[in-house]
Amino acid sequence: MYTIDATHAPQRKSWVEAANAPGADFPIQNLPFGRFRRAGSNEAFRIGVAIGDQVLDLRAAGLIATDDMNTLMAATPANRLQLRHAISDGLTAGSPAQGEWKKALVPQEQCEYTLPCRVGDYTDFYTGIHHATTVGKLFRPDNPLLPNYQWVPIGYHGRASSLVISGTAIRRPNGQTKAPDAEVPTFGPSRRLDYELELGYYIGQGNTLGAPISIDDAEAHLFGLGMFNDWSARDLQAWEYQPLGPFLSKNFGSTVSPWIVTMEALAPFRSPFVRPEGDPQPLPYLDGAGNRQQGQIDITLQVLIQTAQMRAAGETPVQLSSGRASEAAYWTAAQLVAHHTVNGCNLQPGDLFGSGTLSGTTPESAGSLLEMSMGGKNPVTLPNGETRSFLQDGDTLILRGWCEREGAVRIGLGEASGTIQG
Amino acid sequence: MYTIDATHAPQRKSWVEAANAPGADFPIQNLPFGRFRRAGSNEAFRIGVAIGDQVLDLRAAGLIATDDMNTLMAATPANRLQLRHAISDGLTAGSPAQGEWKKALVPQEQCEYTLPCRVGDYTDFYTGIHHATTVGKLFRPDNPLLPNYQWVPIGYHGRASSLVISGTAIRRPNGQTKAPDAEVPTFGPSRRLDYELELGYYIGQGNTLGAPISIDDAEAHLFGLGMFNDWSARDLQAWEYQPLGPFLSKNFGSTVSPWIVTMEALAPFRSPFVRPEGDPQPLPYLDGAGNRQQGQIDITLQVLIQTAQMRAAGETPVQLSSGRASEAAYWTAAQLVAHHTVNGCNLQPGDLFGSGTLSGTTPESAGSLLEMSMGGKNPVTLPNGETRSFLQDGDTLILRGWCEREGAVRIGLGEASGTIQG
Numbered sequence: 001m002y003t004i005d006a007t008h009a010p011q012r013k014s015w016v017e018a019a020n021a022p023g024a025d026f027p028i029q030n031l032p033f034g035r036f037r038r039a040g041s042n043e044a045f046r047i048g049v050a051i052g053d054q055v056l057d058l059r060a061a062g063l064i065a066t067d068d069m070n071t072l073m074a075a076t077p078a079n080r081l082q083l084r085h086a087i088s089d090g091l092t093a094g095s096p097a098q099g100e101w102k103k104a105l106v107p108q109e110q111c112e113y114t115l116p117c118r119v120g121d122y123t124d125f126y127t128g129i130h131h132a133t134t135v136g137k138l139f140r141p142d143n144p145l146l147p148n149y150q151w152v153p154i155g156y157h158g159r160a161s162s163l164v165i166s167g168t169a170i171r172r173p174n175g176q177t178k179a180p181d182a183e184v185p186t187f188g189p190s191r192r193l194d195y196e197l198e199l200g201y202y203i204g205q206g207n208t209l210g211a212p213i214s215i216d217d218a219e220a221h222l223f224g225l226g227m228f229n230d231w232s233a234r235d236l237q238a239w240e241y242q243p244l245g246p247f248l249s250k251n252f253g254s255t256v257s258p259w260i261v262t263m264e265a266l267a268p269f270r271s272p273f274v275r276p277e278g279d280p281q282p283l284p285y286l287d288g289a290g291n292r293q294q295g296q297i298d299i300t301l302q303v304l305i306q307t308a309q310m311r312a313a314g315e316t317p318v319q320l321s322s323g324r325a326s327e328a329a330y331w332t333a334a335q336l337v338a339h340h341t342v343n344g345c346n347l348q349p350g351d352l353f354g355s356g357t358l359s360g361t362t363p364e365s366a367g368s369l370l371e372m373s374m375g376g377k378n379p380v381t382l383p384n385g386e387t388r389s390f391l392q393d394g395d396t397l398i399l400r401g402w403c404e405r406e407g408a409v410r411i412g413l414g415e416a417s418g419t420i421q422g
Numbered sequence: 423m424y425t426i427d428a429t430h431a432p433q434r435k436s437w438v439e440a441a442n443a444p445g446a447d448f449p450i451q452n453l454p455f456g457r458f459r460r461a462g463s464n465e466a467f468r469i470g471v472a473i474g475d476q477v478l479d480l481r482a483a484g485l486i487a488t489d490d491m492n493t494l495m496a497a498t499p500a501n502r503l504q505l506r507h508a509i510s511d512g513l514t515a516g517s518p519a520q521g522e523w524k525k526a527l528v529p530q531e532q533c534e535y536t537l538p539c540r541v542g543d544y545t546d547f548y549t550g551i552h553h554a555t556t557v558g559k560l561f562r563p564d565n566p567l568l569p570n571y572q573w574v575p576i577g578y579h580g581r582a583s584s585l586v587i588s589g590t591a592i593r594r595p596n597g598q599t600k601a602p603d604a605e606v607p608t609f610g611p612s613r614r615l616d617y618e619l620e621l622g623y624y625i626g627q628g629n630t631l632g633a634p635i636s637i638d639d640a641e642a643h644l645f646g647l648g649m650f651n652d653w654s655a656r657d658l659q660a661w662e663y664q665p666l667g668p669f670l671s672k673n674f675g676s677t678v679s680p681w682i683v684t685m686e687a688l689a690p691f692r693s694p695f696v697r698p699e700g701d702p703q704p705l706p707y708l709d710g711a712g713n714r715q716q717g718q719i720d721i722t723l724q725v726l727i728q729t730a731q732m733r734a735a736g737e738t739p740v741q742l743s744s745g746r747a748s749e750a751a752y753w754t755a756a757q758l759v760a761h762h763t764v765n766g767c768n769l770q771p772g773d774l775f776g777s778g779t780l781s782g783t784t785p786e787s788a789g790s791l792l793e794m795s796m797g798g799k800n801p802v803t804l805p806n807g808e809t810r811s812f813l814q815d816g817d818t819l820i821l822r823g824w825c826e827r828e829g830a831v832r833i834g835l836g837e838a839s840g841t842i843q844g
Contacts, residue, residue, distance in 0.1 A: 121583050126666060139665070146664050151607050152598055156666040157579035157673070161543050161768050162631055171632045173765035176574055176705065185573050187705050209584055209675065210593045236765070242568050243561070244548060244578040245667025251579070252765040253631065283598065283609050343595035343658070343674040346583050 002219070002267035002294075007031075007088040010409050015093045016105070018052030025402065025412025026050040028091050029268075031084060032224070032259035032414070035069055039112040047072060050259055050414070051091055053108050060104035061097075063087060069117040073204045073223045074349040080204070080223075084264050113165050113258035116226065117202065117350040122163060123340060124198075124230060124250070124354035125155040129330040131359040131367055138375040139238065150280050153331040153339045158230075158354065159251035166227075166257050166414075169421045172393060173252040175236040190233035190249075192376065193391045193420065196357040197303050197367030197399055199325060200228030201333045202260050203351040210344040215288035218334035219263065221347065225297075225333070227257040227399045227416035228354050234370055234390070256352070257399070257416040268408035270294035273332050285342050286335045295332035299325040299401050299413070301358055303367070307386055308394025317398055318383050321372065323365030325401070328358035393422035424641070424689035424716075429453075429510040432831050437515045438527070440474030447824065447834025448472040450513050453506060454646070454681035454836070457491055461534040469494060472681055472836070473513055475530050482526035483519075485509060491539040495626050495645045496771040502626070502645075506686050535587050535680035538648065539624065539772040544585060545762060546620075546652060546672070546776035547577040551752040553781040553789055560797040561660065572702050575753040575761045580652075580776065581673035588649075588679050588836075591843045594815060595674040597658040612655035612671075614798065615813045615842065618779040619725050619789030619821055621747060622650035623755045624682050625773040632766040637710035640756035641685065643769065647719075647755070649679040649821045649838035650776050656792055656812070678774070679821070679838040690830035692716035695754050707764050708757045717754035721747040721823050721835070723780055725789070729808055730816025739820055740805050743794065745787030747823070750780035815844035 006012065007029065013020045014028040026032065028051065036055050037043040046067045048055035058064045063086055064072060075083070090097035126132055129149070136144030148154065164170075172193055178185035204223035207213050213221055230250060237249030273295030275281055301324065304317035331339075336353050357367040366372045369390050372380050376389035391397070397420075401413035428434065429451065435442045436450040448454065450473065458477050459465040468489045470477035480486045485508055486494060497505070512519035548554055551571070558566030570576065586592075594615055600607035626645035629635050635643055652672060659671030695717030697703055723746065726739035753761075758775050779789040788794045791812050794802050801809035813819070819842075823835035 121581055123669075124666075136665075148600075148607075148661055148664065151600075152662050154662070154666055155669050157581055157669070159543055159579055159767060160582075161770055161773075162766075164631070171766050174634070175765050178570075178573075184702065185570075185705070187707060209586070212596070233765070239570055240574050240576070241665070241667075242570065243558075243663070243667070244546075244576055245663075245665070247545075247577050247579070248761070248765040248767065251767045280606065283607070285609060339670070343597050343655070343670040344584075344593050345581060345670065345673040348583050351583075 002264055002270070004267050007084055008268050008408065010407070013093045014051060014091045015095065015098045016052040016054050016091060023410060024052060025414055026052055027409050027411060028088060029409040030261060030265050030411035031087055032261040032265065033069065034116045034258040034260065035114050036106070036111045038106065038110055045114045049087055050108065054105040055108055055111055056091065056101065057104040057106060061090070061101045070350040073117060073202065076205065077220050081264060084262065115163055115165055115256060116258060116260045119160045119163055119350055119352045120348045122158040122160045122352040123155050124158045124356065125153060125336055126356040127153065127329040127331045128357045128359050128367065130328060130361050131357040131371065134359065134371045138370065151283070153336055155340070156245045158254065162251050162253050164253055164255055166255055166416045166418070168255065168418060170231055170253045170418045171421050173233050173236065173248065175233060175248050176239055177235040178239045185239060190235055191390070192234035194232045194234050194369045195391065195397045196230040196232055197301055198228040198230050198357060199299065199355040199401070200226045200256055201336065201353040201355065203347045204349060206348040207341055207346055209346040212344060213337055213341045215286060215291055215334055215338040218337035219290065221337050222263050222333055224260040224262040226260050227401050227413050229255040229397065229399050229416050229418060230354050231255065255416045255418045257414045259414045261411065261413050265411055266297050266403065269298045269403040269405055271296045271298050271326055282335065286338055291332055291334050295334055296326040296329070298405060299403055301325055302400045304398040304400070305382065306396040307382065307392065309386060310384055315384060317396065321364055321366050323358065323360035325358050328360055329355060391420050393420050395420050424686055424692065426689050429506055430690050430830065432829070435515045436473060436513045437517065437520045438474040438476050438513060445832060446474060447836055448474055449831050449833060450510060451831040452683060452687050452833040453509055454683040454687065455491065456538045456680045456682065457536050458528070458533045460528065460532055467536045471509055472530065476527040477530055477533055478513065478523065479526040479528060483512070483523045492772040495539060495624065498627065499642050503686060506684065537585055537587055537678060538680060538682045541582045541585055541772055541774045542770045544580040544582045544774040545577050546580045546778065547575060547758055548778040549575065549751040549753045550779045550781050550789065552750060552783050553779040553793065556781065556793045560792065573705065575758055577762070578667045580676065584673050584675050586675055586677055588677055588838045588840070590677065590840060592653055592675045592840045593843050595655050595658065595670065597655060597670050598661055599657040600661045607661060612657055613812070614656035616654045616656050616791045617813065617819045618652040618654055619723055620650040620652050620779060621721065621777040621823070622648045622678055623758065623775040623777065625769045626771060628770040629763055629768055631768040634766060635759055635763045637708060637713055637756055637760040640759035641712065643759055644685050644755055646682040646684040648682050649823050649835050651677040651819065651821050651838050651840060652776050653677065677838045677840045679836045681836045683833065683835050687833055688719050688825065691720045691825040691827055693718045693720050693748055704757065708760055713754055713756050717756055718748040718751070720827060721825050723747055724822045726820040726822070727804065728818040729804065729814065731808060732806055737806060739818065743786055743788050745780065745782035747780050750782055751777060813842050815842050817842050
């Protein structure tokens, strides 16, 4: 799988000073990819790498010859690693590249971003077993975790066209809802609008239709990951989702963070994939030595909220919840790749997988308001005294993630934020 | 909506002789769009219009300046109509264009086709109420037609990457299945592989995220339609589909026909949309005068099968079933557009909607083997004595559709065919 090499060495520092600040999201050990331009300009979006408080324009630095991220994502793992080393070496303090590359830096505070790549198909999985159990209880009290859950990495196709970049406002969707005791449905704005704390996995190299990717090859097809908010209208969902799954309750907008943190950057933060005792072992096509040894990724996740009232009062966002991805996810990213293709389905560079809501076992580590408020029954009280069962207009939700571990330099995923518009 | 004009006049004949043959799929009144090249060549695919037994290369004829179908699909309805008139006039017997345009014809028997456009997102609906009822009985005997069916045009997102053009072989998918009486699932090839007889609606002009398309504007956003086979692995589906819908049971391949028959061509075949007495009326956002007056399209649908044994014996395909789209579909194409966007979801030129399986009320008009064989309990006997509960390796399935009506020239949709590979 991935090896820890000189690009991860804690002693490696950058000549971009802000990258060396303790706790920075984008130290030289990270080097995530995104698409940027100067804010408010008409420039074409181009490929950049975040370093400290700057973006390195990869083409301007002479490192690549394309503005198309999907082309870059289609590269072989060996070529990707080579590019990582070239970027890392050039950004290292004392590098002779500094003089030239300085001209290829743009301060992040002057940048705007677009989707980091063209997403051909987006699939949302459901790997958060505590989320599935808690939500299952609300939708099906008698039958919370369905019999297939511990065997099948449950997933469904999402809408690619309504993926938006962090910072884009999210309009409260209209739709049909039906109260349990109502005779007929009514039409109007969703009253149970929610967020879902997810990771977004991006596919690198694809596969040909009819040619599955084995669990042992799966990691080679993953390019990296970012933060992902799968906004959900729970009242629309409850009425529409039988028998073919969620549709309008999801496809009004899904927010991705600007940066894709590569699988190479995540090498120091891998951990074993272990099935809890008593649970069924994965079928052979979902089981491999590499996956068992380091299939999971240790990522700390955090959700923050800033209400309109807080914003008016000059109050900064406050934490709603926080948890750990590897404790929430029942299936690894490699297992999702193997499962998605086992029937011959083809993946393409830039395809996006949502992890599903990554909730822990407690309300403090829940990945949605649905869970925190127990379906709206126990509203959450914010520090300023406001309460929330579901999202209100003007609420800004911010998802953050980062990796830290003894002996490694902390790396951040950045954030996926969005504000609800009425 | 659409008006009948000179391009539909029965007396209009073409200088392409085969277009004037009675019963031809592609008379001058049709003029469907596709992407073609000379078979076996390395030519780039380009936009053509089927006329009789020929394809008119639209760029070579000087009619358009692009090879990109999606650009053409994004045109305004007025511009589309203008193009239709230009093509029709030039192909009309006696047209001065004949001399030049003759050089832009390629015989269909020398052509190969690719997907008629780039499909950004593909959504599969479930408009066939008799299909929903029959299948509902098999999956949920106590609860065949769910309470939302007559209110919500049920749909779910499909996989765009595995859409294939007619003629592409379909590999039998592997996957997890679990027999009702089994303790644990097993892995292997699907044993209940099926087809689904559907229409595919293509979107023309799109909408901006957050800006719904009203039912009255919806027809203006439809470009046309073709035949669509939503191959389905019933055993995979039964085990995986709860709670988020079908996934691997569908995304191993879906077949589209080469030609998009435009909404303009279908103008003579429109009929009223009427809710059966006693059924709930559609909510206002799904109800409009135009839709009530001519929301439905009268299309005759046919399914044929040729087994490997038939092929070896030199026997031609035989009819499995036949029915009428307007009697099967509970929701019109315009209602699907209005529903899909009512929450703000954005459609893009080239997006594809599957109609859902269009079954009549009898086994002879069923759109899948699941229905014809009642879940495998009553195998279908073919004329050569073979029986089928589900598809066998080597089976070729052919979906065909056409419109005919007193006073109009019959137009055909062509066919979507595929052969099962083991």
